[in-house]
Amino acid sequence: MTANKNYTIKSAREDLDKGQISAQELFNYYRDKINTENKNLNAYLTVFDFPNSKFLIPNSLLAGIPCAIKDNMLIKGTRTTAGSKILENYIASYDATVIKKLRTTGVVFLGKTNLDEFAMGTSTENSAYGPTKNPLDISRVPGGSSGGSAAAVAADLAIFALGSDTGGSVRQPAAMCGIVGLKPTYGRVSRHGLIAMASSFDQIGPLTKTVEDSAIVLNTLCGHDIFDSTTVKKEVPDFTATLNDSIKDLTIGVPKEFFAMPTGRQGAGLSLEVAECVKTTIAKLETLGCKIKEISLPNFEYALATYYIAVPSEVSANLARFDGIRYGYSAQDGENLIDTYFKSRTEGIGPEPIRRIMLGAHALSSGYYDAYYLKAQKVRALIKKDFDDAFKDVDVMVGPTTPNTAFKIGEKASDPLALYLEDIYTVPLNLAGLPGISIPCGFGSQSQMPVGFQIIAKPFDEATLLRVAHQLEQALKTI
Amino acid sequence: MLSDTELDHIAELARVRVAPEKREQLKKDLSAILDYVEKLNKADTSSVEPLYQTTGLVNATRADEPREEFPMTEKLEELLNGQAPARKERFVKVKSILKKN
Numbered sequence: 001m002t003a004n005k006n007y008t009i010k011s012a013r014e015d016l017d018k019g020q021i022s023a024q025e026l027f028n029y030y031r032d033k034i035n036t037e038n039k040n041l042n043a044y045l046t047v048f049d050f051p052n053s054k055f056l057i058p059n060s061l062l063a064g065i066p067c068a069i070k071d072n073m074l075i076k077g078t079r080t081t082a083g084s085k086i087l088e089n090y091i092a093s094y095d096a097t098v099i100k101k102l103r104t105t106g107v108v109f110l111g112k113t114n115l116d117e118f119a120m121g122t123s124t125e126n127s128a129y130g131p132t133k134n135p136l137d138i139s140r141v142p143g144g145s146s147g148g149s150a151a152a153v154a155a156d157l158a159i160f161a162l163g164s165d166t167g168g169s170v171r172q173p174a175a176m177c178g179i180v181g182l183k184p185t186y187g188r189v190s191r192h193g194l195i196a197m198a199s200s201f202d203q204i205g206p207l208t209k210t211v212e213d214s215a216i217v218l219n220t221l222c223g224h225d226i227f228d229s230t231t232v233k234k235e236v237p238d239f240t241a242t243l244n245d246s247i248k249d250l251t252i253g254v255p256k257e258f259f260a261m262p263t264g265r266q267g268a269g270l271s272l273e274v275a276e277c278v279k280t281t282i283a284k285l286e287t288l289g290c291k292i293k294e295i296s297l298p299n300f301e302y303a304l305a306t307y308y309i310a311v312p313s314e315v316s317a318n319l320a321r322f323d324g325i326r327y328g329y330s331a332q333d334g335e336n337l338i339d340t341y342f343k344s345r346t347e348g349i350g351p352e353p354i355r356r357i358m359l360g361a362h363a364l365s366s367g368y369y370d371a372y373y374l375k376a377q378k379v380r381a382l383i384k385k386d387f388d389d390a391f392k393d394v395d396v397m398v399g400p401t402t403p404n405t406a407f408k409i410g411e412k413a414s415d416p417l418a419l420y421l422e423d424i425y426t427v428p429l430n431l432a433g434l435p436g437i438s439i440p441c442g443f444g445s446q447s448q449m450p451v452g453f454q455i456i457a458k459p460f461d462e463a464t465l466l467r468v469a470h471q472l473e474q475a476l477k478t479i
Numbered sequence: 480m481l482s483d484t485e486l487d488h489i490a491e492l493a494r495v496r497v498a499p500e501k502r503e504q505l506k507k508d509l510s511a512i513l514d515y516v517e518k519l520n521k522a523d524t525s526s527v528e529p530l531y532q533t534t535g536l537v538n539a540t541r542a543d544e545p546r547e548e549f550p551m552t553e554k555l556e557e558l559l560n561g562q563a564p565a566r567k568e569r570f571v572k573v574k575s576i577l578k579k580n
Contacts, residue, residue, distance in 0.1 A: 089562075090562065091558075091562065093555070093558035093559050094549070094558075186532075186533050186534060187533075187534040187536070200531060200532045200533070226541060226546070227548075229536070229539035229540075229541075230532070230534055230536065230539070232534055232536065299522065301518070302518065302519055302521075302522050304515075305515060305516040305517075305518050305519050306519065308512060308515070308516055309516055309519070316493060320494070323494070324564065325563065325564075325571060325573055326560075326562070326563050326571055327562035327563065328562075330564035330565075332564065334574055335574070336574045336575050336576065336578075337573050337574045337575065337576045338494075339574070340573070340574050341494045342494055342495065342496050343496075345493075345494050345495050346495045346496045349495070354493075354495055355505070355508055355509065355512075357493045357495065358489045358490065358493045358495070358505075358509060359509060359512060359513075360493075361489050361492040361493040362485075362489045362492075362509075362513075365488075365489070365492055372516070374529055375519050375520075375524065376516075376519060377529030377530055377531055378522075378524035378527045378528070378529045378530075379519050379522050379524060379527075380529070380530045381524075381527050381528060381529060381530035382522060382524065382527060384530055384533065416508050416511070416512065417511050417512060417515055420512075432533060433532075433533025433534065459533075
């Protein structure tokens with residue numbers, strides 16, 4: 001095998017079905033590529049061998065398809081680090097629900113991908129196992145926190161990957177690596193077996209090369225799960241069936257606040273090159289027969305601040321379990337029980353999770369709870385209401401996924417707030433529980449790096465989301 | 480800017496210790512974020528109920544019946560307990576909680 005095949009699920013399926021390649025050959029092709037290219041990218045933390053199970057699952061589009069999994073989802077009997085030293089030798093004791101579901105389709109797991117520690121970050125620089133590089137320019141970040149998954153798919157070191165999205169961690173790295181990243185509606189996909197970051201926000205989603213592939217993977221992931229009581233008992237449509245239904249006469253909302261971001265602090269404003277690309281893409285939607293309508297999300301300016309109270313609060317509770325007692329890194333020189341907690345956590349957890357745990361502990365603490373935590377949850381209600389109101393008049397909303405294209409490794413590392421601001425367009429969806437997708441819409445005129453176009457839909461309307469994304473993707477190919 | 484007392488209190492709640500050489504930077508980083516979130520005070524929430532989750536599901540319970548997904552076997556017990564840093568027989572062993580007199 002020679003050139004880069006850059007298989008999609010669709011094209012690999014065709015080759016497998018025609019017998020041009022076997023599942024094992026396909027796996028070996030990717031394993032060989034990983035062996036050569038991963039040392040430059042650091043996309044994978046763990047790689048697996050070809051399994052002994054069978055892939056002749058009838059009518060499964062995913063049978064024999066090699067994929068990568070973000071290293072915060074459990075695969076029984078294998079290491080799961082969450083990008084943290086505290087879980088360096090942790091072996092999962094069960095399969096996450098999404099892993100179980102994927103197994104029934106016959107996919108093959110290539111390995112586990114790098115991430116910002118406990119999925120906290122926007123650049124994958126926060127991993128205890130070193131940063132992942134952007135395959136399009138290795139001096140730049142791949143985005144985060146699912147940066148390993150995004151880099152693996154963009155570099156064709158996997159056909160697709162799973163990521164998790166708490167504030168943009170699937171969509172933002174997809175945007176920065178020029179691929180497709182989907183965050184389903186909160187409640188669509190079970191998080192059982194996903195190492196929890198912020199439980200009222202976390203959602204698992206696919207990173208793929210095409211929108212059609214995204215729909216194929218989403219078909220497998222959805223559904224109620226008795227192990228995650230936030231999953232809803234809603235019918236799951238076949239998301240691939242409606243991809244080509246007409247999008248003529250759909251109304252596309254463009255929130256004016258997305259393009260009126262206050263500048264000032266470094267990196268806070270929408271960059272010119274991203275704005276240009278996104279505006280051209282909106283015009284493209286108009287040529288496809290969609291109606292473009294300017295709308296308003298009056299509380300958009302509060303979204304990021306709300307997020308950085310609510311999420312650290314949940315983080316501080318969720319990460320309390322890492323205490324050096326039952327599993328993971330444990331300081332053995334503690335004087336007593338509480339000293340073991342202090343030492344294990346201080347030595348095992350990295351700087352960004354520590355910052356967020358401390359912020360959360362502060363926001364929830366006696367005397368500050370009302371001012372921070374409760375206030376944030378009230379503003380969260382306002383933000384949700386803005387979306388509910390705006391969706392009375394439009395079918396989907398669009399805008400940039402990120403204010404900037406992929407930045408240089410180290411460029412923002414010393415300024416946590418500058419990194420947080422990269423999430424400004426993605427966090428409102430998590431606050432409101434909405435589904436969103438990022439698709440590539442061109443390259444920045446300055447950076448020459450990919451620009452992500454975000455589409456937002458009503459709760460549980462991934463079908464419309466994917467339909468618009470698919471047809472826009474096809475139209476953008478013909479420029 | 481957070482005071483030293485506040486930093487110590489938060490670290491105590493979070494069960495972490497802050498190394499002396501990291502204190503100033505951490506105070507600066509946390510204070511920058513706390514300053515940024517001050518903007519929430521401009522939002523009028525006087526007649527708003529807080530929103531803690533978005534599904535609208537309430538009391539998502541299940542029938543109180545035993546489930547068979549994870550039958551406890553020696554193997555599973557080993558998977559679960561086998562990673563504890565200190566054990567005694569079937570139990571996870573921890574350091575003392577109360578002081579001996």
